[in-house]
Amino acid sequence: MSSPAAEVARRLADDAEAVCRRYLSHGRREGHYWMVGDVRNSPGRSLYVRLAGTADGLRPAGKWTDAASGDHGDLLDIIAASCGHASFRETLDEARRFLSLPAVIPGERNPAPRKAPRGTPEAARRLWAGSKPLGGTFARAYLAARAIADLRDAEWLRFHPHCFYHPSEDDVPDVRRAWPALIAAVTDDMGNVTGVHRTWLDAAACDKAPVAYPRRAMGQLLGHGVRFGAAAPVMAAGEGIETVLSLRQITPGLPMIAALSAAHLGALAFPATLRRLYVARDDDPAGAAAFATLCERGRPVGIEVIGLKADQGDFNADLMTLGRPRMIGSLRSQLRSADLSLLL
Structure with missing residues (x-):
């Protein structure tokens, strides 16, 4: 990064919370961090921005990490991603407007292009x-x-x-x-x-x-997922890939989507043909909240949402420890009678 850009980044870090409130408006402050879904300002809690630096200087303000992807960067990256900039020049100009700095610093050379955030x-x-x-x-x-x-x-x-x-x-x-x-x-x-x-x-x-x-x-990720089978009136969804694949070992004819997290499960976009959605719930507060959100979203559009519970708290644990026959028996009592033909 060139020296002028480094100075802009430093000034942004001095007022990190104000930057977050402007460009990550779907997040909120929690302690010394600003929590949001990702650099594009999606709702959620995967990405956290440090609002105050540590005394030793090892963890400066303005640095962010996305726990879901492992990506990290500074507040210039946040501005670039949330605004959808195509060039670093656009980002610097926007940052200077935010900081009420002159649009062009005399003698400044054209900055080298930055790589897009990972x-x-x-x-x-x-x-x-x-x-x-x-x-x-x-x-x-x-x-x-x-x-x-x-x-x-x-x-x-x-x-x-x-x-x-x-x-x-x-x-x-x-x-x-x-x-x-x-x-x-x-x-x-x-x-x-x-x-x-x-x-x-x-x-x-x-x-x-x-x-x-x-x-x-x-x-x-928001609204999307890892898909197994084509969209249909009756489908299933869950958080993890292994959870969904374990369920498919018992109901291979049931199309499924792995949303990858509880937050993304609750925000899953409903396929147009969907009328009944089975949800492989994780047995924790986040899983319960995602299920409740799906029920609230599904009811007004005529989609029946039904929870599926694993005996061991996890469908892969059921598959590995209980075996297929006991898993089939457990699911038989949870599926609607019209869907029992989906079982092996």
């Missing part, structure tokens, strides 16, 4: 394009170890052998920067890739990679 839909599509089919990969073995073997209609799952991992403050200093990963495409109703979800894997342990955040999503 986590954009474009970055997600590049990662998706660089991934390969699941067949014969470690990602397929990872799912099989969790009793997930039936992957019909799983064209939105791929594998990346060397997926970059951006360390967080919670990782050990020498954490590896790349791991194999299960890649899941987040799509809209038209099949356009708007984001990706990454599950970093450890081939030696046949488990998730030993990093602080082995699951991260990036791109435009």
Whole structure:
């Protein structure tokens, strides 16, 4: 970053809360942080901006981190993303207007273009394009170890052998920067890739990679999800990919969507044909809140929302510990009679 831009960023950090209130208006202050969904000002709590620096100077004000994607940056990145700027010059001009500074500083050279913030839909599509089919990969073995073997209609799952991992403050200093990963495409109703979800894997342990955040999503997630099967009048939705895939081992004819978090589950866009939605609820307050939100949204538009409860609190735990016959028996008592034919 050039020196004038660094000075603009410093001045923004001195008034970080005012910047957040202007450009991240869907968020709110919580303690020393501003919480919001993402850099594009979506509702939620994944992204947090530090409003005051620490005394040692190691964690300055104005720096932000997105817990969902692992991305981070400064307040200039926030302004660029929330305003949809195409160039860094636009961002600097907007920041100067906010700070009531002159639009042009005498003698300033044209700043070098900055890379777009990581986590954009474009970055997600590049990662998706660089991934390969699941067949014969470690990602397929990872799912099989969790009793997930039936992957019909799983064209939105791929594998990346060397997926970059951006360390967080919670990782050990020498954490590896790349791991194999299960890649899941987040799509809209038209099949356009708007984001990706990454599950970093450890081939030696046949488990998730030993990093602080082995699951991260990036791109435009709000309203979208990882889809299995075409939209239909009767569908199911859940938070996690493994939760949804576990349920599909028992009801493979039921189209499903993994929303990737409780907040995104509550905000899931209803397909036009949907009339009944089963929700694989996580047994926690966030899952209960997402279910209540879906019920409130579904009622006025004639969509029946029905909760599905796992005996072990998690459908993958049910699949692995109870087995398919007991899972079928449990679901038989929760599905509408008209939908029992969907069970194996």
